[in-house]
Amino acid sequence: MSIHFVNAAVIYPDRVEQGFVTVEGHRIKAAGTGLPETGPGDQVYDLRGKYLSPGFVEIHSHGAGGCDFMDGTAEAVITAAKTHLQHGTTTLFPTTLAASREEILNSIDGLRLARRIMTDGPELPGLHMEGPYLNRKQKGAIDEQYIRDPQREEYEEFIFYGQGAISRWTLAPELPGAMEFARCLRDHGIVPSMGHTDVEYGQVLEAYHNGINHVTHLYSAMSGMVRRGGFRYPGLIESAFCIGDLTVEVIADGCHLPVEILEMVYRLKGPDKVALTCDSMRCAGQNVKESVLGSLKNGQRVIIEDDVAKMPDRTAFAGSIATDDRLVRVMYHQARVPLWDCMRMMSLTPASIMGLADQVGSIMPGKTANLISFDEDIRVNGVMVQGSVAFGSFGAGK
Missing domain, CATH: 3.20.20.140 (Metal-dependent hydrolases)
Structure with a gap:
């Protein structure tokens, strides 16, 4: 089962781009523009334009x-x-x-x-x-x-x-x-x-x-x-x-x-x-x-x-x-x-x-799925650690 964040303003190290991020297990599986391919049993969170960034x-x-x-x-x-x-x-x-x-x-x-x-x-x-x-x-x-x-x-x-x-x-x-x-x-x-x-x-x-x-x-x-x-x-x-x-x-x-x-x-x-x-x-x-x-x-x-x-x-x-x-x-x-x-x-x-850049700190396939969501005022509404939601809610899920 995968978790998909869609309709997100995804923050990369050099830009903000509208798109999606897919998490599988503890790690980021994919990130890109548009919408991801979903399968039976997948969890989808619609961020409705909120920012999605590394924790x-x-x-x-x-x-x-x-x-x-x-x-x-x-x-x-x-x-x-x-x-x-x-x-x-x-x-x-x-x-x-x-x-x-x-x-x-x-x-x-x-x-x-x-x-x-x-x-x-x-x-x-x-x-x-x-x-x-x-x-x-x-x-x-x-x-x-x-x-x-x-x-x-x-x-x-x-x-x-x-x-x-x-x-x-x-x-x-x-x-x-x-x-x-x-x-x-x-x-x-x-x-x-x-x-x-x-x-x-x-x-x-x-x-x-x-x-x-x-x-x-x-x-x-x-x-x-x-x-x-x-x-x-x-x-x-x-x-x-x-x-x-x-x-x-x-x-x-x-x-x-x-x-x-x-x-x-x-x-x-x-x-x-x-x-x-x-x-x-x-x-x-x-x-x-x-x-x-x-x-x-x-x-x-x-x-x-x-x-x-x-x-x-x-x-x-x-x-x-x-x-x-x-x-x-x-x-x-x-x-x-x-x-x-x-x-x-x-x-x-x-x-x-701290020597951890290959594990955390940016949204990239293969890195640990430590992700947060927030609005324009930097009010955090959802926190994911190692692929599991640890605090709040990322929005409407299905």
């Missing part, structure tokens, strides 16, 4: 729905993951914060158990570890007491304990031992990323040559150009534009970066080098005035106002409260980026960064 691929989120991935339980992981699913995210990399050894190990345990027991949720390929090997000068909202230099014995313990559960790791490349750490990550198939860092161009170039090809939340918690003795020295922000092959992610909630900067990053780097990320905290998908960044046990109190989380003294943002549909809405309606490029930055590009 969102979120590579940096700390939580949602009242739960943080640092809570360390499978229940917290599942609640946060399913909250994101309702907003179109079909592939999610839960993200940790700099924390104690015990809390990091608990987060690994929570992810592994959640992957075993969760049904009707997004795919969870692995963790994104944000720290603890960061620069205190660029700590942002991260608790300084948990920031430290890379220690081989410790990070090897996390890697071996994870048994493949860690997919990405953000570090500050200027720290002692950081290059050795980056090479270790590459040897274990873990994507290293630079963030919460005070690097200058020469150090960025060294990091790039040691396999650190991605920049965590561009502009947030990182160095910009400095001046010494009259001469200017580029920081990570400028280096991200100077080194063309570096990929970047931007928090496109419309608060962390002005819309004009979001449009500039898209224009200068291109949609194949820019990933959208929500970098959300636990209160994403909720209507609350206060929350906690990090675990309930050791996290920091934050306030919610102006559609963003802030530190209590309002000197800095503490994280996003956005879900991924909001990111696409901001880029499409405010930054005026073509919808297919918005979706590329929210699906295929992050999938490519």
